[in-house]
Amino acid sequence: MAATLKDISRETGINICTVSQVLSNHPKALSVRPEHRKKILETAKRLSYSKNQMAASIAGKHGTVLAFVHSDMGLVEYSGRIQNGVIEAANERGYTLIVLHLEDFSNAELYRKLMGWRVAGVIFHVADLKLISGIAKSLDREKIPYGTVNLSNPGGIGVTTDDAAGVEEAVRLLHKNKHKKPVYVAFATRSKKSASEYKLRRQEGFIRGMKKYYPDCEDVEPLYLDPKKAFDQKYMTGILKKLLEMQVDGIVCESDVPAVALNNAAAVSGFSVPQTFSLIGFGGSMLAETSFPKITTVVQDFEEMGKLTANAIIDKIGKKSEEGFSSQLIPVSILVRDSLKKQK
Amino acid sequence: MAATLKDISRETGINICTVSQVLSNHPKALSVRPEHRKKILETAKRLSYSKNQMAASIAGKHGTVLAFVHSDMGLVEYSGRIQNGVIEAANERGYTLIVLHLEDFSNAELYRKLMGWRVAGVIFHVADLKLISGIAKSLDREKIPYGTVNLSNPGGIGVTTDDAAGVEEAVRLLHKNKHKKPVYVAFATRSKKSASEYKLRRQEGFIRGMKKYYPDCEDVEPLYLDPKKAFDQKYMTGILKKLLEMQVDGIVCESDVPAVALNNAAAVSGFSVPQTFSLIGFGGSMLAETSFPKITTVVQDFEEMGKLTANAIIDKIGKKSEEGFSSQLIPVSILVRDSLKKQK
DNA sequence: CTGAAAGCGCTTACAG
DNA sequence: CTGAAAGCGCTTACAG
Numbered sequence: 130m131a132a133t134l135k136d137i138s139r140e141t142g143i144n145i146c147t148v149s150q151v152l153s154n155h156p157k158a159l160s161v162r163p164e165h166r167k168k169i170l171e172t173a174k175r176l177s178y179s180k181n182q183m184a185a186s187i188a189g190k191h192g193t194v195l196a197f198v199h200s201d202m203g204l205v206e207y208s209g210r211i212q213n214g215v216i217e218a219a220n221e222r223g224y225t226l227i228v229l230h231l232e233d234f235s236n237a238e239l240y241r242k243l244m245g246w247r248v249a250g251v252i253f254h255v256a257d258l259k260l261i262s263g264i265a266k267s268l269d270r271e272k273i274p275y276g277t278v279n280l281s282n283p284g285g286i287g288v289t290t291d292d293a294a295g296v297e298e299a300v301r302l303l304h305k306n307k308h309k310k311p312v313y314v315a316f317a318t319r320s321k322k323s324a325s326e327y328k329l330r331r332q333e334g335f336i337r338g339m340k341k342y343y344p345d346c347e348d349v350e351p352l353y354l355d356p357k358k359a360f361d362q363k364y365m366t367g368i369l370k371k372l373l374e375m376q377v378d379g380i381v382c383e384s385d386v387p388a389v390a391l392n393n394a395a396a397v398s399g400f401s402v403p404q405t406f407s408l409i410g411f412g413g414s415m416l417a418e419t420s421f422p423k424i425t426t427v428v429q430d431f432e433e434m435g436k437l438t439a440n441a442i443i444d445k446i447g448k449k450s451e452e453g454f455s456s457q458l459i460p461v462s463i464l465v466r467d468s469l470k471k472q473k
Numbered sequence: 474m475a476a477t478l479k480d481i482s483r484e485t486g487i488n489i490c491t492v493s494q495v496l497s498n499h500p501k502a503l504s505v506r507p508e509h510r511k512k513i514l515e516t517a518k519r520l521s522y523s524k525n526q527m528a529a530s531i532a533g534k535h536g537t538v539l540a541f542v543h544s545d546m547g548l549v550e551y552s553g554r555i556q557n558g559v560i561e562a563a564n565e566r567g568y569t570l571i572v573l574h575l576e577d578f579s580n581a582e583l584y585r586k587l588m589g590w591r592v593a594g595v596i597f598h599v600a601d602l603k604l605i606s607g608i609a610k611s612l613d614r615e616k617i618p619y620g621t622v623n624l625s626n627p628g629g630i631g632v633t634t635d636d637a638a639g640v641e642e643a644v645r646l647l648h649k650n651k652h653k654k655p656v657y658v659a660f661a662t663r664s665k666k667s668a669s670e671y672k673l674r675r676q677e678g679f680i681r682g683m684k685k686y687y688p689d690c691e692d693v694e695p696l697y698l699d700p701k702k703a704f705d706q707k708y709m710t711g712i713l714k715k716l717l718e719m720q721v722d723g724i725v726c727e728s729d730v731p732a733v734a735l736n737n738a739a740a741v742s743g744f745s746v747p748q749t750f751s752l753i754g755f756g757g758s759m760l761a762e763t764s765f766p767k768i769t770t771v772v773q774d775f776e777e778m779g780k781l782t783a784n785a786i787i788d789k790i791g792k793k794s795e796e797g798f799s800s801q802l803i804p805v806s807i808l809v810r811d812s813l814k815k816q817k
Numbered sequence: 818c819t820g821a822a823a824g825c826g827c828t829t830a831c832a833g
Numbered sequence: 834c835t836g837a838a839a840g841c842g843c844t845t846a847c848a849g
Binding site: 487488489490491501504505506509528530531532533534 | 834835836837840841842843
């Protein structure tokens with residue numbers, strides 16, 4: 130059985146309160162007799178004492194668990210990297226992370242789970258604020274700080290990358306390298322309304338870039354791909370044909386997945402990237418790195434996103450005030466690789 | 474503030490023990506007066522009561538937290554999928570998962586963290602048993618069940634996929650489709666000793682397959698790739714040349730990453746897969762799916778691996794006996810795609 | 818500088 | 834069928 134404060138108190142003959150204070154680095158412990166302090170520390174080590182975090186939370190009335198709630202979406206690679214950042218930050222600051230799948234619970238169950246662990250804060254990684262509006266209201270009521278990662282959260286903590294700037298920069302790159310006709314390729318969604326926020330952000334970036342660098346080009350509408358058919362040869366050959374008829378020579382993609390799909394389609398049809406057209410993806414995924422040719426992509430720092438969100442939430446714990454942090458945009462950078470045709 | 478048992482007891486006028494029993498579905502609660510039970514349940518709902526798991530753990534002397542300890546390795550995609558399986562199983566059986574990075578802690582710190590939460594069990598996702606031997610000994614001493622996922626654990630819980638059978642089946646497929654000269658491609662490691670277990674398993678499968686289907690072929694040595702240069706064109710062109718000199722017409726790869734690398738190398742050099750040679754990867758990753766041509770790969774059910782491991786550990790919790798579960802091999806299947814040349 | 822006491826929210830024998 | 838009591842391992846005023 131694991132050693133307890135009581136054990137240490139008995140072994141050392143020092144009162145349990147003093148032991149508790151020393152072992153918790155309580156400010157009061159500063160005035161504990163040095164020989165006592167030493168004895169306590171030694172005994173704790175010898176018995177390999179580890180404080181029961183749950184007892185400490187109950188008695189101390191403040192928890193040290195953070196919850197990471199995520200739902201199935203996007204590439205597992207991205208969610209994994211975000212979570213890694215969150216874990217790192219949590220750990221550095223003495224918190225422990227529990228991980229929950231949004232899909233596994235009803236709203237009420239999730240809330241109960243969260244409260245059951247008396248979580249100090251919650252990091253949500255979901256596609257849409259609507260998915261968490263119910264739970265968010267409850268958390269607000271209980272004054273439990275929460276935030277969204279890779280999704281903005283007006284009035285609260287929401288950390289995203291500056292996707293619009295990334296896509297704008299992609300357009301700039303095409304312009305700088307003398308491309309005549311850029312087009313934006315995105316996955317279709319059922320309706321404009323159901324498009325994820327990041328899709329909107331990125332498309333907006335394209336429009337901004339076009340206004341700036343291609344003011345004469347009136348057609349900035351995205352070309353939409355059926356996400357189900359992105360790796361269907363016949364379908365993609367048709368798409369490619371359309372693109373070439375439009376005399377497109379530079380393609381900016383909403384994410385790396387359509388970029389890879391277009392790259393493959395070009396290979397199938399005997400075209401070559403970047404000779405036929407340049408290709409720029411978004412995300413900095415493995416996919417873009419292992420394609421041939423290697424795909425130029427807008428790199429997002431997912432780990433950093435996770436860290437910033439977790440840290441912002443931890444900063445807020447225990448503070449009454451609302452200010453200090455609102456939403457945050459992390460800069461992105463373009464990793465230029467072979468799929469961009471360079472010209473001067 | 475969250476409602477407590479005391480609150481419900483006060484509101485209903487029923488003793489706190491009865492309330493506790495009813496709300497915990499204790500067998501004793503079966504004999505509680507129906508109207509009392511109803512009143513308790515209603516009040517709990519009205520106050521949106523959620524039991525404080527930490528208090529319950531302390532008082533009840535059995536924890537409900539499971540730890541998933543993983544270290545950086547392989548594709549994030551794989552770890553993520555394994556973790557998803559673990560979470561699903563944990564959740565189904567009423568456990569909560571905390572996630573820890575092996576790298577973030579010294580052995581002593583990790584142990585203290587685990588004990589601090591009085592974990593009921595631990596799932597390790599690491600490359601080598603050596604990495605956890607110290608901590609494993611401590612867990613054994615405390616009778617805390619643990620297991621490894623995607624790594625065998627002689628004498629304990631260890632769930633892996635049947636990689637050898639998968640590779641053997643790949644060789645069978647090549648044979649069935651009239652390939653003359655198969656070769657096995659793997660990433661080099663510093664030494665044979667430092668090779669991860671799964672590498673050994675897969676290589677063994679290749680040798681088995683060759684003995685069975687190509688008994689006349691004496692050369693079954695793997696061709697080793699420098700993992701750092703797998704996407705370096707010049708290097709890979711050299712590798713390809715070597716392969717073609719050997720008259721290779723079927724390549725089985727240790728994982729999807731070298732498979733994609735070879736696929737790209739072929740494209741660079743103007744060869745075509747599967748005309749020049751067939752290519753079979755391992756892992757069933759996104760990478761294999763989004764390549765052109767789509768790569769045939771041995772599919773592993775990572776979610777299932779995570780689930781089985783977690784369930785085996787949960788089964789063991791609270792039981793003294795050691796039997797019931799040792800190691801387990803999950804079958805794999807081959808997903809035949811375009812990179813395999815078919816002949817009859 | 819240190820100790821005795823109360824309390825956090827729960828569960829588990831035990832007595833009626 | 835139900836209640837009074839003790840206890841889990843800790844922390845936090847409070848009194849000396």
